[in-house]
Amino acid sequence: MTKTGDSSCPRVLIVEDDAGLCESLAAALRELSFEVETAPDGLQAVQKIKESVYDILLTDLRLPGLNGEEVLRQAKALYPDLIVMVSTGYGDLRNAVNMMKLGAADYIQKPFLKDELIVRIEKAIEERKWRWQSRAAREQTNGSEWGDLIGKGPAMARVKELAAGVGPMRTTVLIQGETGTGKELVARAIHHGSPRKDYPLVSVNCAAIPATLMEDEFFGHEKGAFTDAQQVRVGRFEQANRGTLFLDEIGTMPLDLQGKLLRVLQERECQRIGGTQTIRLDVRIIAATNTKLDERVQSGAFREDLYYRLNVFPIFLPSLRERREDIPLLAAHLLQKICAGEGLAQKQIAQEALKGLVAYEWPGNVRQLENALEMALILGAEREYLLPEDFPAICRRPASSESLPRVEIPEEGADFNLLVSRFEKALILEGLRRSDGKRSRAAVLLNMKRTTLLEKLKKLQAAAL
Ligand SMILES: Nc1ncnc2c1ncn2[C@@H]1O[C@H](COP(=O)(O)OP(=O)(O)OP(=O)(O)O)[C@@H](O)[C@H]1O
Numbered sequence: 001m002t003k004t005g006d007s008s009c010p011r012v013l014i015v016e017d018d019a020g021l022c023e024s025l026a027a028a029l030r031e032l033s034f035e036v037e038t039a040p041d042g043l044q045a046v047q048k049i050k051e052s053v054y055d056i057l058l059t060d061l062r063l064p065g066l067n068g069e070e071v072l073r074q075a076k077a078l079y080p081d082l083i084v085m086v087s088t089g090y091g092d093l094r095n096a097v098n099m100m101k102l103g104a105a106d107y108i109q110k111p112f113l114k115d116e117l118i119v120r121i122e123k124a125i126e127e128r129k130w131r132w133q134s135r136a137a138r139e140q141t142n143g144s145e146w147g148d149l150i151g152k153g154p155a156m157a158r159v160k161e162l163a164a165g166v167g168p169m170r171t172t173v174l175i176q177g178e179t180g181t182g183k184e185l186v187a188r189a190i191h192h193g194s195p196r197k198d199y200p201l202v203s204v205n206c207a208a209i210p211a212t213l214m215e216d217e218f219f220g221h222e223k224g225a226f227t228d229a230q231q232v233r234v235g236r237f238e239q240a241n242r243g244t245l246f247l248d249e250i251g252t253m254p255l256d257l258q259g260k261l262l263r264v265l266q267e268r269e270c271q272r273i274g275g276t277q278t279i280r281l282d283v284r285i286i287a288a289t290n291t292k293l294d295e296r297v298q299s300g301a302f303r304e305d306l307y308y309r310l311n312v313f314p315i316f317l318p319s320l321r322e323r324r325e326d327i328p329l330l331a332a333h334l335l336q337k338i339c340a341g342e343g344l345a346q347k348q349i350a351q352e353a354l355k356g357l358v359a360y361e362w363p364g365n366v367r368q369l370e371n372a373l374e375m376a377l378i379l380g381a382e383r384e385y386l387l388p389e390d391f392p393a394i395c396r397r398p399a400s401s402e403s404l405p406r407v408e409i410p411e412e413g414a415d416f417n418l419l420v421s422r423f424e425k426a427l428i429l430e431g432l433r434r435s436d437g438k439r440s441r442a443a444v445l446l447n448m449k450r451t452t453l454l455e456k457l458k459k460l461q462a463a464a465l
């Protein structure tokens with residue numbers, strides 16, 4: 001059975017029909033604090049693999065019952081990340097090569113020294129770690145970065161403190177905050193700050209899965225469990241074993257599944273659909289929601305008992321407008337990230353534009369800021385500094401009475417048409433100055449049609465003659 005203690009000591013399953021060899025290998029590995037289980041034949045090995053999760057499968061090629069190749073096939077179909085090492089007898093080299101093609105990490109020819117086996121196992125574990133890290137790095141460049149949480153203000157400092165404190169434990173965490181406030185980023189930071197960091201972080205967006213498929217997604221199924229079930233499918237819970245399961249937008253989970261989730265959280269075990277085996281789980285749950293979960297409980301859309309199970313360690317992410325002090329730092333960080341990702345030279349944000357960014361309401365929070373910067377980079381083209389006009393939706397002057405230009409009407413009265421045309425002229429000249437004389441840019445800046453601008457320019461030139 002899976003121990004739910006320290007998730008950093010690797011679990012090994014040795015499949016070997018030579019009982020003496022099997023026991024001496026097991027003893028050697030246990031001495032190195034590996035958790036070891038053994039199986040004397042292929043059938044029992046497959047059974048064990050279905051019941052719980054291992055890091056390493058060390059299997060002999062020739063076995064009674066199912067042979068090593070079949071054990072490898074079935075194991076890899078269930079757990080693609082499982083490290084499989086094959087031990088072979090003399091003359092089995094061609095088979096061993098075949099096993100590597102099927103996904104074995106390494107093979108070792110009998111008789112072998114225990115030390116040699118241990119070195120090879122350690123190397124395979126390192127390789128898998130490296131694979132996971134590069135997978136995480138790829139995710140990072142896909143926009144779901146898990147690096148530093150930016151923000152020096154008191155609100156973010158508190159969030160960081162909470163995330164760092166809860167990281168090392170298995171405690172369930174509930175992250176609440178508006179859309180785009182960084183809930184997923186915090187979940188990743190917690191996972192990466194935990195002893196589970198070398199195991200998978202599996203994310204499920206509850207809002208993106210149709211209710212009818214959700215149970216299958218979470219728990220998987222056995223072959224033949226229903227008409228379309230032609231293959232065994234490992235559910236997300238199993239995939240996350242020894243790691244972390246991130247349940248995003250938990251508030252949208254249908255009520256019947258909430259009941260099933262509650263049972264799994266209480267019992268820490270699950271079964272595949274159509275299966276009879278109970279799978280022990282050592283999974284840390286982090287849930288996130290952008291709806292107020294307590295209000296959903298009040299309205300009967302979310303089970304109260306599940307709410308308490310999840311809300312063991314709550315973290316609230318403040319909206320961006322509640323921590324405007326972080327905007328300059330965040331904007332600079334995000335701009336640098338986008339430029340690096342796009343292979344662009346580093347740019348700066350002009351002070352005037354930054355003022356606009358700090359004053360804005362940001363209903364879409366950090367994600368909206370990121371999008372606005374991306375758009376500004378396009379509008380800013382070759383310029384080294386991003387200007388307010390590169391953020392047209394954000395730095396636009398509000399159409400309120402406060403923003404009207406100051407006017408004065410002298411005692412003797414004013415010439416309305418003359419004043420309006422002077423104001424128009426001043427705007428057009430300033431627009432052209434800011435666009436280095438480029439008329440199309442000036443038209444964009446002034447939010448007017450290019451043809452209108454040209455027409456007005458012509459009139460101005462005619463009047464000057
Ligand atoms: N404090 C932060 N520092 C750096 N980047 C951040 C921060 N907060 C959010 N981001 C970035 O903003 C974007 C949105 O963050 P994330 O996806 O974590 O938000 P979310 O709260 O999960 O949103 P939703 O509720 O819409 O799923 C991501 O690209 C993330 O990297």
Ligand SMILES: [Mg+2]
Binds near residue numbers: 183184248
């Ligand atoms: Mg999210």
